[in-house]
Amino acid sequence: MLEELSGTTKCSCELDHLFPVDKTTLSRHIKMLVDCGLLRETKNGTRKELCISDERILDVIKLVKDIASTGE
Numbered sequence: 450m451l452e453e454l455s456g457t458t459k460c461s462c463e464l465d466h467l468f469p470v471d472k473t474t475l476s477r478h479i480k481m482l483v484d485c486g487l488l489r490e491t492k493n494g495t496r497k498e499l500c501i502s503d504e505r506i507l508d509v510i511k512l513v514k515d516i517a518s519t520g521e
Contacts (some may be wrong), residue, residue: 450492451507452507452510457500487504
């Protein structure tokens, strides 16, 4: 989800088709990411727009993937 929001803002409804879970489960995951400060949520009318709070989290994700792929 964080990689999907890289460099952009999207409505939570735009993420529905990307994850094979029901809307309630996706909503709970989004809330958890907002509550821990990884995502920022703003309301625009009836839309809940999401963006990454700090793009440096993507560097952390890349580092973890690199470590996992090398087995170190």
